[in-house]
Amino acid sequence: MENAKKLEAFQAKIDADIKIEPKDWMPEKYRRTLIRQISQHAHSEVIGMQPEGNWLTRAPSLRSKKILMAKIQDEAGHGLYLYCAAETLGIKREQFLEWLHEGKAKYSSVFNYPTLTWADIGAIGWLVDGAAIVNQVSLQGTSYGPYSRAMVKICMEESFHQRQGYEIMVTLANGTKEQKEMAQDALNRWWWPSIMMFGPHDADSAHSNQSLKWKIKRESNDELRQKFIDKTVEQGEHIGLSFPDPDLKWNKSSGHYEYGKINWNEFWNVVKGYGPGNKKRLAHHKDAHEEGSWVRQGAIAYAKKKRSIQKTA
């Protein structure tokens, strides 16, 4: 009875668009859903640095190298804001990393594809960050205060990332025949993985109904995917690129693009750990984590020492 009343009051707060803060009462399932989604979001930001890092030493100019370096550093920062937001739910960061290393926590499927050419860096910024922005603008309105505030800051930086990628694609699409082919090839390989980022169709999405009711998610997977497709197709056509989907066509009466069948076997295969880069990405993360342990130990020792000096002063 007590719990039913609390649940009712909780839902009333959500319905009135009042943010839920860390010390507020919340149903255990709400807390667990947030822990799962926010920590997976954080892992995606951090693992997402790897495909781009692959091109840092081979960027074609000092300018493009500086921009790419700044972008990758931003992704690390996004991971940190998100781990902090997830920690407000009572779980330590070490635990999130343990779950990631044990394969219990996911990260976005899209980061398991390789970056074969410089054009892939353009495609990631334009398409992957472009898809992430659509999702994250919506998540600014999420019901959990710390997640929502992290999203506001992250979105400001993501729009610069999307432009960084599109600028590379524009340059290549207006370049030599070989450069245009490189841009087209990158679009061909990144288009489907990018639209898979939004997750399964609504009818097959295990968590959507409850997450929408609790306003953890503000729009469904398919609604967000459609928004991304509608805005991105025009950007691609504007620079003379074509999309690898023969069924992609404008539907005048609905005001949206129709698109072909998504290969869900490929998606689930990647999500389950069998994509082209899963093993490499995780192994690299584990190695980097181990190699960085002396930095963490040093930082903890320094903080302890500083606290004890402050106490005795």
Ligand code: BYC
């Ligand atoms: N990849 O019921 P559903 C970036 C899983 S990084 C892997 O629809 P939900 C960037 C899902 O977890 C930004 N798994 O789930 C960084 C669930 O499995 P579990 C990344 C996926 O949570 C560097 C199952 O499928 N953005 O911008 O309601 C460089 C059923 O799905 C995926 C985020 O992380 C996937 N794509 O909705 C460049 C956004 N999709 O957990 C750029 C935050 C689904 O039950 N997350 N699954 O085992 C979300 O908005 C939601 O969690 C999702 C899925 C829309 C992804």
